[in-house]
Amino acid sequence: MEAHNKRLSDFEDLLNADVIDYTELSKKCFQGCPDVKGMRSLSWKLMLYYLPQKKTEWDDALNKQRRAYKSFIEEMIIKPGSEVKMEDSVSDHPLNPNPDSQWSQYFKDNEMLLQIDKDCRRLYPDLVFFQSATEYPCLRLTQSVNGLENLRKRVENTFLESHTVSRDRHGITKMHCTRRRGNSSNEFHTLGEGEEAHWEVVERMLFIYAKLNPGIQYVQGMNEILGPLYYTMATDPNKEWAKHAEADSFYCFTNLMAEIRDNFIKSLDDSLCGIGGNMHAVMRSLQNYEPRLHQRLMNQSIKPEFFAFRWITLLLSQEFQLPDVLRIWDALFSDKHRFRFLVDICCSMIILVRKDILQNDFAGNMKLLQNYPPTADIESIITTAAQLRQQ
Template identity: 60%
Template sequence: MSSLHKSRIADFQDVLKEPTIALEKLQELSFSGIPCEGGLRCLCWKILLNYLPLERASWTSILAKQRELYSQFLREMIIQPGIAKANMGVSREDVTFEDHPLNPNPDSRWNTYFKDNEVLLQIDKDVRRLCPDISFFQRATEYPCLLILDPQNEFETLRKRVEQTTLKSQTVARNRSGVTNMSSPHKNAAPSSVNEYQVLPNGCEAHWEVVERILFIYAKLNPGIAYVQGMNEIVGPLYYTFATDPNSEWKEHAEADTFFCFTNLMAEIRDNFIKSLDDSQCGITYKMEKVYSTLKDKDMELYLKLQEQNIKPQFFAFRWLTLLLSQEFLLPDVIRIWDSLFADNSRFDFLLLVCCAMLILIREHLLEGDFTVNMRLLQDYPITDVCQILQKAKELQDSQ
C-alpha cells in the first residue's frame, strides 16, 4: 500500500471519527474515490445517501430502529393467504369468504397476493441475471433471512412463490423511449431459464434472492411507481457494497441497510422511472437533452456531427442516465463512479458531465464513423478507464 493511499485512508478516518461529521469535507474526499479498506465506502455511502445522520452518537439507535422497521415490513408485506390459518389448525370449513381465492373484493388478501405476483415475476426475471459477469449474486449469503426461512412462520421464500405461479410477466414490462433491452454488451449473457440456476439447499438463499426481496418490499411500499425494469441495476451495486463489508456486524444487516439507502437514492432519481414525467423539467427527456446542450457548449463540432446523423440522446443516454452508468462498466468501476456521484454537492448534475465527457473522449471515432458505427460505439462504450472519464468530467465542471 502506497504512502499516498495510507494518507487518504487516514484522512477519511479523521473525518469519520468526529462527533459531528463535516459533510463538505467528506464529500470532497469521497469525490476522488473512497478506499475500500476498513469498510470506509460502506460507511461513507450510508452518510452520503442520508441513511446515517452527521451526529455519530445517534447512529446505534437509528440503525437499530431502521433494521427493526425493515423486519416489520417483511412480516407485513410478504403475504401468503391461508397459511397462517392452516398453521393455527383452522379447518377448511372455518375459512371465511374473505380468505377465499375467488373473493372479488379488490382489497382482499388473495387479490393482493395475485397482483403482487405479477410484479414479483418481473423482479424475479431481472434479479436472476444481475451482474452475470461475477458469481457473487448466485452464491449463498452468510446471513439468510431467518424470518422467511423459518418453517414455523407463515411466510414463504419469494423464489418458491415464483416457481409455483404460472402468471405471465409480460404485463409488467415497462420499457420506454424505444429501449427494448436495458442490458449492455459489456455484460455476459445470463442463463435464460430458472432451471439453469443451481438450486441452493434448504436453509440457504442466494444474494439475488435478497435483492429480490428488497425490490419487492420497495414495490409494495411505493405503489405509485412499484417496480420498473432497471431498478435491479440500481440496487445491485448498493447491496454488493454493503454485503461485502469487512465488518461482520454491518454485513449481517446488509439487506435492511441496502433497502433504506436504495429508497433514499430512488427518492432522488425516481422521476427517471416515471413515464408520465418524461417530458417535464425533472424527467429523463430533459436530462438527456441537457447532455446534448452541454456537449454543444463544449464541443460544437461533435454535437453537429451527431445531429447530422440524427443520433438522438435517447438512443444511448436514456440507459446511461436512468441506470447511473451501471450497465456501461464492470461492477468495480461502477462503484468508483458512484463515489463521485453520491459525493457531488449538486447531486446528479455531475452525471450529465460524465456522460458528456464519455462522448468527448471518443470524439475522433465519432467524427469518423457513420451512423451504424457510432451507434455501436455509444451502446457498447469502448473506454474502460473510468478515472480518465471522471477526470474529463471534472475538467468540464471546472470550466463552467
C-alpha cells in the same frame, strides 16, 4: 505508498470523528473511496443520508430502521389465509372476486414479482457474488415460519404444469407433464434448503420497495441500481455491518430513489425533471463544449434516447465493470448538486471518443455509444467531467 497511507489516514479520521464533516467527506469521496476497512460502505451510508451526522446517534437510528425493515418483511411477505380465523378463510379464498380480497392483491403482486425475479436472477451474471449464498439468510423466510413465504419458491410455484393426454397404439392412455415456461431444466437452479443467494435478497428488497411505493412500484432497471449498493454493504469486512446489509441497503436505495425516481416515471419523460430533460441537458452540454461533435451526431440523426436513456436512468451501472461503477458512484454521491454531475460525466464520455465519432458512420457511432468501451479510463472520464463543470 506514503501518499496512499496518508489518504487512508485522512479517511479514517473523518469517519471516526464525533461529528461527520459532510463537506470534507464529499471532497475526499469525489477522489474515490478506499476499498478497504468498509470505508466505501460507511461513506455511502453517510452521503445517502442514511446515517445522521452525529456519531452518538447512529445506534438509535440503525436500531429503529432495522426493526422497521423487519416488520416490513413480516407484514408484506405473507401468504393469504395463513394467519386468519376459520370463518375469514371461508369468505376469502383464491377464487374470491372481491377486489379487496387478500388473494386478489396476492395475484397482482405475483405479476410484479415475476418481473423482479427475472431481473434479479440475471443480475451481474459474470460476478459469482450474486449467485452465491449469503452468510445471513432470512431464516423466517427460508424456513417458512408463521406463514411467511420465500419469494423464490413463490415464483417457482406460479409456473403451472400443462398436461397432454395421448393414447399409444395399444390403446393405453398416457399423460405428459411439461412446464409452460422455461427452456432449461436448470432455470430454477437454487441453493440448498435453508440457504439464500444474494440475488434473492435483492429480490426481496425490491418487492418490499414496490409494495411501499405503489405510485411507482417496480420498474425494470431498479435492480441495476440496488445491486451495487447491496454488494458494497454485504461485502463490508465488519461482520456487524454485513449482517444488516439487507436493511441498510434497502434504506440507502430508498433515499437514492427519492432523488432519481423521476427518471423512472413515464409520465415525466418529457418534463424538465424527467429523463427527457436530463437527456437534453447532456446534449446541450455537448453543444456548448464540443459544437462540432454535437453537430456530427445531429447530422447522423443520433438522438440521446438511443444511448443516454440507459446511461442516466441506471447511473451508468451497465456501461462498465462493477469496480468502475463503484468508483463513478463515489463521485456521483459526493455531488453537492445531487446528480447534476451525471450530466457532465455523460458528456465527457462522448468527448473522450470524439475521434471515433467524427470518423464513424451512423452504424458505427450507434454501436460505439450503445456499447461504450468497458475498458475506458474511468479516472479520465471523471477528470474531464470535473473540468467541464468548472468551465
